[in-house]
Amino acid sequence: MYKLIEQIFKFLYPLFRKWGMGYSLATYTSLIINIVLLCVLAYFIYVVFRLVLVTVMVFVAQKTKTQFDDLLVSNKTAKYIAHLIPLLLIYKSVPIILNKFEYWEGVFGKLVGIYIVFLVLWIIRTIFNALRDYLKLKPRYSDKPIDSFIQVIMIVLWMVGVTIIISKLFEINPKDLLTTLGAVSALIILIFRDIILGFVASVQVSINDMVRIGDWITMDKFGADGDVIEINLTTVKVRNFDNTTTTIPTYSLSSDSFQNWRGMLNSEGRRIKRHILIKTSSIRFLEESELNNLKDIEIISSYIDSQKRDIDKFNNSNSVDKSIPINGRNLTNLGLFRKYITQYLENHPALNQEMLLMCRQLQSTSHGVPIEIYVFSKDKRWENYEYVMSDVFDHIFASVKYFDLEVFELPSERDYLK
Structure with missing residues (x-):
């Protein structure tokens, strides 16, 4: 051996x-x-x-x-x-x-x-x-933003570490290496600007999980609204919903603002946030006879009874003069309409009742009082989502007249002629 x-x-x-x-x-x-x-x-x-x-x-x-x-x-x-x-x-x-x-x-x-x-x-x-x-x-x-500070410190430390490694590998003085890199860096940045920015952005996008292939993103600056189909060093390709393709510089994902809809797709519902404008002049207190008529609306019948008992008890205990409706407590047609919308939304089968559901009044404008609907549709697919939203607002627009309210809209030519 x-x-x-x-x-x-x-x-x-x-x-x-x-x-x-x-x-x-x-x-x-x-x-x-x-x-x-x-x-x-x-x-x-x-x-x-x-x-x-x-x-x-x-x-x-x-x-x-x-x-x-x-x-x-x-x-x-x-x-x-x-x-x-x-x-x-x-x-x-x-x-x-x-x-x-x-x-x-x-x-x-x-x-x-x-x-x-x-x-x-x-x-x-x-x-x-x-x-x-x-x-x-x-x-x-x-x-x-603690993560950002630590990332900056680690980038500096990695730069120092790479400098030490290169100087040790090729037996170069670190000072001479830094001097040479400083002289060459301006030329490198000028020639490979997009590549360097794209590389840094790619690292940030990957580490922070900002965008994945298949995500639906919206970026108004570049007219992008669709699914990401490709991510490379310098560009991100987005197939828009009109089947056009938008090319976005990769570094724009870290320097500019964009909207990623992945969170919505992974959640339990898609938000519906839209308002209608009620003419201010149509808002008023409700009389006793009107309340009796509105009690025929089933989903708010019990609410009217309970509110009427509370209001009558308050007004009687305080000897309120009800010859003028503004005295004491009263129900308004707009307040009752908001309650009706809330009850209607809570009984709608296509809305997610586990997520936020709200009908609220916004700051009044020169066009009237906005009543905003804030709910989430169970079905997140675009066509079904649009159908659910249209179905909800069809009903709301048709219900306005039962409360003696008016929806604001600008006068048409026929209105001027009248």
Whole structure:
């Protein structure tokens, strides 16, 4: 067996000499043994330190009142620190073990050094993630853009880390590297502006999950209103509902405002928010005979009875003079109409009763008093949604006259002729 290994060694010896490794078989045997022993020792140290650090950190987290150390445990900070300690041992041992192999000493030294830089950045990232989660638990910082601040800090740290890696890999002074990059950056930005902006935007879109292929987005600036069919480095393609295609620069998704309808599609309903205008001059108090007639409307009959009892009790107990309707408490045709709409909406089978349902009065305008309907349709498909909304407002418009109200509309030519 030993002779076979020796024959293989003699065959590979010229290649070893080419890489500066022309040593005897005994030297290589000793080297391999040292490397194996170092790896075993490093793994043993890693296991011990990981066990100790994780145990200590969990123990401290359980004993302290602050939640920051609990978040460090959940972000596995101790685990990554345990990786760092044996790596430092290997980094310091490489020059000793490979002191006769200058070529491989340089290669392995650089690789281990680069890995250490990446690991340090990852440890810092876990600490910042724990800090982010901790600050979000504080009411004082819950509404602050903590993620943005941490992203900026991590971008700066990654830039520093990449600079260290490049300078270590090519044995360049970091100051000279930064000077060269500063001189070339203006030209690079000028030539590859769209590509650089698109790349940064793509990363932001991906990390923040802003847009996915298949999402329905609306972007008025570019006339886009449809489904996203393609996302690449520089452009986003949107197939509009009229079957045209709009191309949007990718960086516009992070610099400009757009509307993503994914949340609506994933929810339990699609919002209906629309109002009608009631002529102010048609709003008035209701008389007793009118209330008796309106009691024939089934869904508000019990409401009229209960309100009438409360109003009569109040007016009688306060000896209110009802010869003038404005005295005391009274029902108005608009108030009763709003109650009718609310009851009608609550009984409509196509509306989601578990979501917000409201009929409200908005600030009056020169065109009358807006009565807004705010509900959610169960069916989110466009054609069905439009049908439900039209069905609701058809009924509302047809119901106005029963309350002696008028819908405002601008006069037509026929009105002027009259």
